[in-house]
Amino acid sequence: YAALLSLKYIIQQIQLHPRPPISFDQNQVDSLTKSLNFLQDFLEGYSYGSSSISREAVDVLESRIKNAALAGEDLIETRVVDQIHGGSTAHGKKISSSDFHQDLEMVIQDMGFIKKDVMEIKENHIGIEDHLLRKSSTLGGAGASSSPSTRQNAMVGFDHLLNVVMDKLTGGQSNLRIISIVGMGGIGKTTLAKNAYLKFMKHFDIQAWVTISQNYSVRQILIEILLCISKEESPESLSAKSEGELGERVHKTLWKRRYLIVMDDIWSIDVWDKVQIFFPDNGQGSRVMITTRLSNVASIGSYGIVMGFLNEDKSWDLLCRSVFKEEKDCPPELVEIGKKIAKNCEGLPLSIVVIGGHLAKSERTKEHWEYISENTNTIVNSEDNERCLKALQLSYNHLPVHLKPCFLYMGVFPEGNMIRVSWLVKLWVSEGFVKPINCKSLEVVSREYLQELCDRNLILVHKRGSNGNIKYCKIHDLLRDLCLREAEREKFLYVRRPMSEKDPILHTLQDVPLVRSLICNFEERLPLLDFRLLRVLKADDKNSYFDNNRPYKYSVEVVFRLVNLRFIAIRSDVPKNSGFPSLVNLLWNLQTLIVNGIFGVVAPCEIWNMTQLKHVHFFQLKLPDPPIGGKGNEFVLENLQTLTHIRNFKCGEEVVKRIPNINKLQISYFEEPQGFLSYSLDNLGQLHKLESLRLSIYSENKHLLQNFILPNSLKKLTLMGTCLKWEDMKTKICLLPNLQVLKLKEYSFVGTEWETVEGQFCNLRYLLIRSCRDLEWWTTDSSHFPRLEHLHLRYLHKLKEIPSCIGEISTLQSIELISCSKLAVISAKQILKEQEDFGNEDFRVQVFDTMSLGETW
Secondary structure, X not given: OHHHHHHHHHHXXXXXXXXXXXXXXXXXXXXXXXXXXXHHHHHHHHOOOOEOOOHHHHHHHHHHHHHHHHHHHHHHHHHHHHHHHOOOEOOEOOOOHHHHHHHHHHHHHHHHHHHHHHHHHHHOOOOEOOHHHOOOOOOOOEXXXXXXXXXXXXXXXXXXXXXXXXXXXXXXXXXXXXXXXXXXXXXXXXXXXXXXXXXXXXXXXEEEEEEXXXXXXXXXXXXXXXXXXXXXXXXXXXXXXXXXXXXXXXXXXXXXXXXXXXXXXXXXXXXXXXXXXXXXXXOOOOEEEEEEOOHHHHOOOOEEEEOOOOOHHHHHHHHHHHHHOOOOOOOHHHHHXXXXXXXXXXXXXXXXXXXXXXXXXXXXXXXXXXXXXXXXXXXXXXXOOHHHHHHHHHHHHOOOOOOHHHHHHHHHOOOOOOEEHHHHHHHHHHHOOOOOOOOOOHHHHHHHHHHHHHHOOOOEEEEEOOOOOEEEEEOOHHHHHHHHHHHHHOOOOOOOOOOOOOOOHHHHHHOOOOOOEEEOOOOOOOOOXXXXXXXXXXXXXXXXXXXXXXXXXXXXXXXXXOOOOOEEEEEEOXXXXXXXXXXXXXXOOOOEEEEEOOOOOEOOHHHHHOOOOOEEEEEEEEOOOOOOOOOOOOOOOOOOOXXXXXXXXXXXXXXXXXXXXXXXXXXXXXXXXXXXXXXXXXXXXXXXXOOEEEEEEEOOOOHHHOOOOOOOOOOEEEEEOOOEEHHHHHHHOOOOOOOOEEEEOOOOXXXXXXXXXXXXXXXXXXXXXXXXXOXXXXXXXXXXXXXXXXXXXXXXXXXXXXXXXXXXXXXXXXXXXXOOOHHHHHHHHHHHHHHHHOOOOOOEEEEEOOOOOOEEO
């Protein structure tokens, strides 16, 4: 699927490019596109269907599609290289136009043959979903067992959740309540539900437990329920009845009875929508309990329980119970290494139980346990331990086809690594994984993909930004191992293990001359060979922006000859304050350009020709004036979304017209001999798509801001060194209708008093005031910040108090103070006390100073 999307994308990019590097025969393009669209629709459809074909047959079909698509990509992108560089290359003579036409015709024929085979499959009503990977079921729509075993598993670490579930099961409300339990595979959802079910079976007149498969059948679910609640029924007699008759029988049996029904492992809201009509709300205190891995499914419940990971102490407790059971405590010599093993499981109960079962059957020596500690994930995810592998594999198998390549891609990031989302979505887009959707940028679609994977509990939210969006994410080590296992099976990616003499990196790279992506985790420098088809080169990250001690820098002259690159993140060897080579213009399809390790580089004028550019980051890049003239959209960067760390940005009308869709802009101004007269910041107001602006001034000359105007589209604003007066807030900032995040940093505002008025900051969620050292008095009212959620105050040594009315803002969730005055701290504590008196237990106040770790109340 990813290969199909990628081939469609490269064809589209060439056709829409204002100066395409190659040309196509339109008849060939039309024919190829029809086949690609047909196969894409087929792949998107079959992943949800039924099946009678083996996994091997599915693999063969998908492999044929992938190989044909990759052959097309290789051919087209090789032709691009030949046309841009001209003449012979290291791989021999360039392909002639006639040879290119003939070779492309062969790709079209291959796609046509595959399309014909798929059409035969569809005409014969043969499904492709792998039945071997579905849950085994004699009835085909619900689990094979209609009730859980009567043995209760220990609920180590989740006793409080068990108490919550039991309270909801037996609580005083007489109306029907739906209790949902959500979490990733292996977190203990079924165990929690099972313990509650067995403990309170006698509280209910009728009980039923049904395990749901993804390919559910309402009819078979109803049969399972009837088999649980009526001993007189038999599968044979029930199978003869229609769905309507079965539903009527269920409803009639449950009527005027107190019942408990557990629907274990639901994969779709549709299941509930179709069966809930048969569960009467009869005022008897009945309950339905569901377990699911999907957050959107959990939303159907009257009460939701989210299961998180165990902490280290509870992980160790569960491991001890799994290993030693009724025996005495762990031998002292194994405690330290045992706790390390428990920690390696990262709080996942199923992983702990599996490794505990392994330890219980093996020799209890320190040497053996140290071996287990070093190989925990390998043992847990081994084929021999099918219980854990199946639980995790099921989540992958049930992914929609458009999410699978994005999930597998998570394997490229190091184990336990925090992954910056802004980079992740750029990488997904550059790889060609993301399906275009009308009226949405590919980056927006990528973030929707990420949210889907988070909702399925396959990717974990690690940290949110000030605007509430996901800023960093993570993936559990066992799921990362699953990514690598599946990616290797599908030949999707290769992750090189730590360097060894037997596997030098040069030999590894020489074996993959047609590699599309190189992602280095910065332990060594990548030798750049003739990777003519390379799309992604990530050899640096944001954490190294200011790290100039790293030895591996790359020659931009070499990098820029890899003309198919779409994503570049490197440290450069370009001298400080020098010009950037115009060779960058060869990168006909470059989207993301991130270059660190240099300061004050001047971009070449050719940058205005790079129409595919979306994201540009240098440290203090100087942009040249755009060329004068040009026809139509020539020299207009319509795709440009991000410009960061731009030095002395000239915001004249000609520049503004050429970046009409800029979304994020970070600009800094330093004193220059000619002053600031040419910078025209009043034109910022014409950037109608701008949502994030950071403006920093490193000069005592503040005339630059006398007439600056901000666009109403702005959602996030950061100011530093602007030395505005607090009165200027009323005219320049507070009336921005969409502003959600406001960060006032060092010397952004000067003056001793800030007074706000009603009607301001109507959408502000996050406010940071840092190092506005003159501020003593803040006069405001809760109605002036009607939607504020987080207030962060830092280095305000003169602030007399935080207005008490701030605590009356109904949406406020937290106040954070770092190195603020004692009076400010006292007022924050008073606000907290008032909120606690009102019963607001979720409200938090954090206080830090430069010498302590801080306190949280």
